[in-house]
Amino acid sequence: MIVSVQKSVLAGEVNAPASKSYTHRAVFVSALGTRKTHLYNCLISDDTRSTMNACRLFGARFEETPEMISVTGFGKSPAAPNETVDIGNSGTTLRFMTALSALCDKEIILTGDESIQKRPNVPLLSTLQQMGATAYSKNNNGCAPLIVSGKMKPGKYSIDGGVSSQFISALLLTCPLLDGSTELWIDGELKSKPYVDITLDVAEKAGVKIIEQNRSSGNGISYKIEGSQIYNLGDYTVPGDFSSVSYVLAAAALIPKSRVHVKNIFPSAQGDSAIIEILKEMGADISWDKKTGVVCVSNSGKKLKGICVDAGKTPDLVPTLAVLGAFSEGTMTIQNAEHVRFKETDRLKAMATELSKMGADIVETKDGLIISGKSSSLKGANLCGWDDHRIVMALFVAGLAVGNTTIDTAESVRISYPSFFEDMEKIGAYVEKQ
CATH class of the missing domain: 3.65.10.10 (Enolpyruvate transferase domain)
Structure with a gap:
């Protein structure tokens, strides 16, 4: 698809x-x-x-x-x-x-x-x-x-x-x-x-x-x-999934005038809950009420700033972080992520390849990515999803920010988030499936 x-x-x-x-x-x-x-x-x-x-x-x-x-x-x-x-x-x-x-x-x-x-x-x-x-x-x-x-x-x-x-x-x-x-x-x-x-x-x-x-x-x-x-x-x-909602949170934090509430997010042992603190450090307007399980994120127009992230404990966030870095000011460094190469695909190579098609300044290292944010020059492109659910969802976030983007092998979202496109449409994403 x-x-x-x-x-x-x-x-x-x-x-x-x-x-x-x-x-x-x-x-x-x-x-x-x-x-x-x-x-x-x-x-x-x-x-x-x-x-x-x-x-x-x-x-x-x-x-x-x-x-x-x-x-x-x-x-x-x-x-x-x-x-x-x-x-x-x-x-x-x-x-x-x-x-x-x-x-x-x-x-x-x-x-x-x-x-x-x-x-x-x-x-x-x-x-x-x-x-x-x-x-x-x-x-x-x-x-x-x-x-x-x-x-x-x-x-x-x-x-x-x-x-x-x-x-x-x-x-x-x-x-x-x-x-x-x-x-x-x-x-x-x-x-x-x-x-x-x-x-x-x-x-x-x-x-x-x-x-x-x-x-x-x-x-x-x-x-x-x-x-x-x-x-x-x-x-x-079973608790809610931080890995899956990282795409929703990242999109709302990146796109001006967006405001999204994500429900059913309670504390658990999931390392990918780190996405909330990472977004805060990047300057996002985000809050988490741990008692009600609601995360609120919005963007009033300010740019996020690139930071350095050790992904040793949070490998599934790497595609999301790569997109955040491409649309932020300054440099985003993702390190200690060599094990991400052994997932459904080599996710470091995949994100470097696809974001480059959109005009991103991204360098693939042995164990990570170095991304110089320049969102003003990024543009839509025909992208490959690499038959990898996390690559597809991360690239979808990039597409929401610039438009005119297609992503193949999109059916792979069924691996972890079968209702991803429907949920994104509910909150305003313009999606067309072929």
Whole structure:
């Protein structure tokens, strides 16, 4: 699908979609339990459907109504699927199901779409091998298709924390089902740590205890996980998604005469809540009432200013930040973001390529972007969405500011924010779908 976007002024209110990260974990944790769980305000998207469908293959049962998803889990005895586990485009699903497969005696094949078959998994495969499981890439390149069988054993292990936090989350959620205690040491900096914090948050609410420890040397962290624990999430409501609303907030902060209220944004473990403080530092008129869960943002005509942002903990904000930098005064520096290259696409390269088409002065570095804001000279262009939901939504924000812009592969928003274009239209965006 191609979307055309014209210059727009935004006004009104929108409800934040449910968090994709929390929905993945709530569904997976519910499947790891044995009692029936009731999940409310779930995000139903292509990615979360992938997790639900994969959990079904391992024996979980789902009942859906418009208000709720009920899950009956398989506990510590998942059934090995008789068919290949196809997880579509969801990296989270692939990593979670890879660790889960290491609990099964039977060989399991996991794969996904073309994008998934380019994303690395070596740290997770290596650690599963340390734990006694069979885990390898069919094509010997660290990418799907993956072949896994168990059984993983408790003990003391290490894993590289610099590629994807999803590897760590996958192990943290499966290790409580082992017969003994496990200690997982993180080698190097744990990138995207807030996503691990989300994992710990959901596990704790399900009654599972995972202890984060600072190493005695003061260098790095480890996690201690007792074995033979039981998951029981009970009734659980998924919070709103800061990653998704970052596009709405950025658009309202950038476009003069805009004023938008975003509802259902309450405090949680999401690292991307940093978008509010980032916008404040850039000079945006933004406020957050944490009790009511309402964020208000407006632009009376003043320019934002470029700042330096460390994206180590907030990789999903990088496309949004790149657009903000292109339309701000001064220089915007995004750093410590090399792990963003291993998402659905190389997001540093994608944003540098597409914003350059609009006339942005943007330099791609090894681990980030340097953007000299010059919004007065930016213009509409025919842009590629790179089959990446976050690239498409970020470029849409840029299109709202200058108009006369088209973006292809726009259907990819179904991955995390299926109602994105409809929500933007409600608050005044001029959108045409082809």
